Amino acid sequence: MVVTDYGGTITPLWQRRGDPRRPVDPYAAAALHVLRRHGGKRLIVASNTRTGVDRRPALRMGGVDEEFDAVFQSAPLRLAKPHPEFYAWVLAAAGCRADEVLWVGDNLEKDVIGPAQHGARTALVRRDGLRPREELPAGTVLIHHIGDLVPWLVPHHRKEETPWAGTHIGGG
Secondary structure, three states: EEEOOOOOOOOOHHHHOOOOOOOOOOHHHHHHHHHHOOOOOEEEEEEHHHOOOHHHHHHHOOHHHHHHEEEHHHHOOOOOOHHHHEHHHHHHOOOOHHOOOOEEEEHHHHHHHHHOOOOOOOEEEOOOOOOOOOOOOOOOEOOHHHHHHHHHHHHOOOHHHHOOOOOOOOOO
């Protein structure tokens, strides 16, 4: 099971703030398709949202809405990350043990530390790496793009079958 944040994780880096309808990054969409269709991974979106913001139309426009088993948005839930109950709801919906969940996001506190405290494995998405005085919790993976998960989680998938092959958007 992979739980992913929305903004800054599956949206283009240049559109992190501002537009609440931020589109899905096409490279992220391709990676999500591979994780689901070739890797057999179940996917959940867990996003903090403002009142009136709905991520589902952007997921639909990005062609990834059907890849997700659930979409958790803080505004309708009236509960946001890093509230412990938010993590508990998402992990319950995952339908597996917390240590079988990989929580992926760009916010160290909300997408890494919080889920790790609930037993999830974590990956921090940061194109430019850690910020001064930041430290990753033990076991957290630092990646540059969500597409970096594909070789790790779907090792049998051939790199040349991915649209981001050779674009150097990820690590290494």
